[in-house]
Amino acid sequence: MTDVDDLVPDSTVRNIEQAIARSAFAELTAFISPLPTGQIVAILERLDSNERAVAYRMLPKGRALEVFEVLDPSLQSDLVLALQDEQTAELFADLDPDDRVELLDELPANLARRLLQGLPADERDMTAEILGYPQGSIGRRMSPEFVRVDPEWTTATALTKLSDHLDDAETVYTLPVTADDRTLIGVVSLRELLKAAPGTTVGQVMQPAQWVHATDDAETAARRCADLKMLALPIVDHETRIVGILTVDDALSILEDADSEDQARISGVEPLRRPYLTAPVLGLMRSRVVWLLVLAVGATLTVQVLEVFEETLAEVVTLALFIPLLIGTGGNTGNQAATTVTRALALGDVRPQDLGKVLFREFRVGLSLGVVLGGLAFTIVSLIYGVDIGTVIGLTFLALCTMAATVGGVMPLIARAIRADPAVFANPFISTFVDASGLLVYFFIAKAVLGI
């Protein structure tokens, strides 16, 4: 669509593949090295895993780390497995603690253990601290390398302290202000420190702190950082002592992963966790087959419901014609409601306590959809198949839309309340429910209206 899409022309990737095939390493280095990081990453993502390892080894040392940090953790893991032990150990020690933990989660356990043992003591301690937090918590994704300042200091003192940590701190633009026992009191931005009149203390220019606990859910914390438009969010323990910070770029990658996950699960796919073209076909198949089976097993309920009404069907075969249309519309209505509420939950616009409000809203939305669609269906079907069949179809649309929207809207909240993933739980439940109960409603209405 734009120049950005042509960031890496296919011809470039082909040239590199050929250079690798010819083992023309000098040519390869000369070609790759001058490119900006973003382009190198884009090229690496398009190569297969052997080519990727070869191309990566051609990068000069400083660039290699820069490129590695931006790569997807799944590709980082592939690379680590392909590199020699010595290179791996060095690379691993150079990573930020939070990136290191993300990579560790991807690596085989024995390699992870070996790499951890090879770390310098202070880096190992920082990594161990992060690993101590539960999976999925923000403690796992925060950075323990921050600069904290004292509210009594002058802004000049704070700037001096800061200048000692320009190399190792994750961010120098938002600084937590803490008491001696590390209790968080506020935050101060570098901009405010630079703006302050000489002699001003940090306490005079700091802002009230907003924070999350290290054991809080990572997605919730990242959403908070995003909602508040903060460059960095302090992370505290249960005594409100600072233990780390979440920077906005890490928040962004947490949110992107969470959105990918929600989007996948709404359509019944397990999240891939690696770029599409680098995932093996078997992996793609595995990410889908379980959900397809679960949904198919749920759908066997429809076979059973239809069996009960087999005689009715044999009597009025015309009824069979509308089955896909009715079930499809019910499913679509349910999915619409479920997706809307799942997204609202993820964005924090709706909370489990809002169950009543959501139920009432979705009931009304479903009813009005049912009136529109049912009215249309009644008119059109009556003209073609007669008023009797038209009435059956119209009434079924009305009942089905109301039911599907209400159930679809409420399920994600129930899922959240019982601590299941709304996107996973809502999907199979709604399809199964709408399909089976929709058919029941259809045949009951048909029997009543047609008198069979």
Place this chain on the structure above:
Amino acid sequence: MTDVDDLVPDSTVRNIEQAIARSAFAELTAFISPLPTGQIVAILERLDSNERAVAYRMLPKGRALEVFEVLDPSLQSDLVLALQDEQTAELFADLDPDDRVELLDELPANLARRLLQGLPADERDMTAEILGYPQGSIGRRMSPEFVRVDPEWTTATALTKLSDHLDDAETVYTLPVTADDRTLIGVVSLRELLKAAPGTTVGQVMQPAQWVHATDDAETAARRCADLKMLALPIVDHETRIVGILTVDDALSILEDADSEDQARISGVEPLRRPYLTAPVLGLMRSRVVWLLVLAVGATLTVQVLEVFEETLAEVVTLALFIPLLIGTGGNTGNQAATTVTRALALGDVRPQDLGKVLFREFRVGLSLGVVLGGLAFTIVSLIYGVDIGTVIGLTFLALCTMAATVGGVMPLIARAIRADPAVFANPFISTFVDASGLLVYFFIAKAVLGI
């Protein structure tokens, strides 16, 4: 799930609602003012629009702007309509130009025009410049307020220049380095400026610039900013002259909107563009009814296909029992593939040129899913309904899964190639195609196997 969810207890919101009902304004001010911005925003989002306007007016002036900036543009627009002209004009002048343009897009045209005319000349010029870029381009969302530095300057000079703009620049942490004619040469971070030895020039410490054009798609630009983990991305015109910057927090909100949009459209809902509980029921209904109708019209094709086979159905009513199961599984398989590829496209992992690769991958994935599901279905259905029906169902599963995955995977790429939204285009096309062609395949296989 966490403390974060309890950010604003329901009791707090109720207290505020009651204070508003009793017109106890002093109480209200005393209650709201000391809260941090994030909590005030969360409270405002839970009030109805009249209450929201009342509560907002109680905020002290400085806080009011802070809160306003974080609010969703749809709620900003509601507020502007509820406030008095004078307050509105002042608020409007205090906004950043990019936030102002976002709000303008939400407001009625005559009010927007009046507000623009009321702006000070320089602010109006900056706003007009942004409004000059096409809808959906990054030029519309960038900030024109940045500090540019010269490569010949010493880092000390650059820091001095910076200190003059601490109040008005959107960010002071990433600075574009430009030639005299504003051509972008590089970027330099405040961290690098602070780290540099005295006497170093900006040119010596700057990094090569990565940039996007102002007319590029906003989502692509935001994704680029995120992928590169940059705090700010320079935006240039077609002569590579700097015209603005995109900061990471704006990139984040663009990506969140884009993800909400994709997620909605995949499930056939028009994006709401405002928090769920603040959207009127009629708005919710409207966001869904068009897609439901489109999908239902598509599904009438199934009625026609079934009509063609009405005699076959009358002969073997058992065939009707499996219609929902087969169609459902085909639809699920197609949706899985479409969602996966749509997401990969959005993330930039797949490009339209990869059509061949995706086709071949999805064909294999679909075939293997078909083998697994078809095999299972054959075994189970054979045991219950006999080998003939078992064979029909098994073969249909095989054909359906292969077809659905292939079509589902390829549609988003075709959509992108013809410049349609992959999420919108793929959905109705896949359901209609899979439902109708699935039934055709089913009845052809049934006729062949059963010899009817």
